[in-house]
Amino acid sequence: MNLIEFLKEKQLSILFHLLSLLIISCIFYLYNENGSLVIVINLISLFFFFIPLGIEYYQLKKYYDEIKNISKQIKEKTYIADIVEEPPFFSGKLFYNILKEATKDMNDCIFSLKNSQRDYNDYIELWVHEIKTPITALKLILSNHKTTENILIQEEILKIEGYVEQTLYYARSSTLNQDYRIETFTLETVVDLAIKSLSLSIIRANGNIHKDNLDLKVTSDSKWIVFILKQLIDNAIKYRHSSLKISFIAKKLENGTLLLISDNGIGIAAADIERIFNRGFTGTNGRNYVKSTGMGLYICKILSQKLGLQIGVDSQENIGTILKIYFPDKLKIFQ
Template sequence: MKFTAYILDCFFSLICMLVAALLLFGLLWLIDIPVVFILLAEAIVVITFIVLLVYDFFRKRSYYNLLYKMMKQVDEKTLLGEFLTQPHFLEGQILVDILRRCNKYQNDQISDAKQANREYREYIDSWVHEIKTPITLARLMIENEKNPTTLRIDDELRKIDTYVEQVLYYARSTDVEKDFKVEKTTLQILVNAALKNYSKPLIQAGGKPVFCRLDIPVFADSKSCTFVIGQIISNAIKYRKDSLQIVFSGQKEKNAVILTISDNGIGILAADLPRIFDKGFTGYNGRHCSKSTGIGLYLSQKLCRKMNIYLSVSSVLGQGTTITMSFPTESYLQEAGV
């Protein structure tokens, strides 16, 4: 709060004081009061007004500066009104009362939104588990009666199952870390689990997985990592060329274990690389592929951040794409709180 701004705000009061001082001077002059007494009376009026003005400025500045300071320190801005002390001037008391009422309204709205969101996630979780049952039963029925038609139906059911799993992770994406179970595993186990889910589409695409140094232990949530690796494999199949090859290689560094997944597909346009993990972004390749949703890599990046795993991508158009997952060591993983 600046003094100049305060004076400008009190401009009308200053004008009124000046008019009152002139009227007092004129009145005293008309009744023949000696000039020295007139000046003394004027000085008392002016000094009293200035003292009151300065006092009012400093008490208001002190309170509003405290208000600004608390606003910067409090993380939950909607709780600001609860921390404020009651000021000793009327304007501040009115302001605090309004802030507290607004904060209460906002907190009630936030609480209602969180409750609705929680109920929505619970419904999605329930729906996913319920929908998986008929999908599984349908695939078992197909196993008992295989023919070209039922095999095509099985392919579509597998796609539905993949999308259902994606819906589940998307619904849990805000607090997915609550479902984490960090345990010791290896890169080979994680890759094999992901390949098992995509073995059929990989075979149908004529793809060939290549493994290199994957017997390296890591600490991670197997379920989430399998989902992320699966999304990378899915993209490699989706944006493939002839003779698809996916290379999985591991490397141990000082504070991390690196999993590199490379394919020899169509690659990614250089201009699209910075936005590859954005929600709903499909890029140049996605515009030429109706199956692209722009959700898979977005969810993968979100999951990796929750697990303190660094996910990066590099690509050359027409030559292929390389995605790197950097797993932290056990000591570094503890920083994520998982």
């Protein structure tokens, strides 16, 4: 609040006070009173009018400036009513009490929603762990009876397993700071784990894998990186031309390490490039080639950001796609 705004708010009171002084002056003039006396009376009246106004302005400005400063400093704005003190002026007290009640109701609602979300996430995690048991049993049964039909069934079960895993990681993405283990490892370690997990699908796609310079070390959560790589490999398999060709190349940069995952697939339309990491976005390829949920790359983006990594894409239609993951040397997680 500045002085001009305060005076504009009080302009009606000021106008009526000045009008009253004018009327009083006219009355004194009609009764032939001394002009100097009229001036002195007006000055005294103005003095005792503007002094309380100045005090009120000082109180208001001090109080609202304090609220603005507190609001800038705290992240949880809903706690501001619990931090600021009750104002000394009546109108402020009324507003303060209303704000405090409204804030309490809002915080109660937020607390209830967070509890519901936590319960839901706990249920999803429990469901995922429970569903893995019959999936593993089916895989064992099929592996012991290798027929053409069973191999096809096993491939579909792997897809189910992939979607279940995607559900688990999405549920955990909001509580990543409670479920992470930061360590240093080579890129070859996580790339090999991701490839091994999807080996059957890669073989079915006649996959040709090229690796280069993956002995470079990075610092992150290996489990979450494997999941991200699996999502990228799975996309390369889905959107391949015929036989899959995929390469993993690492480069050491000045302040970090860059991992490039390249494929020879159908590429991404130029109009879709900017939106492929958006939640639920399937794009032209997702509609025309395979059924897509539009969640895989979205989850990869969320996890990368929370792990302090950067993920990007370059692509040309009918030529291929390059996914880039940047691992900074100085890791800043959960931003």
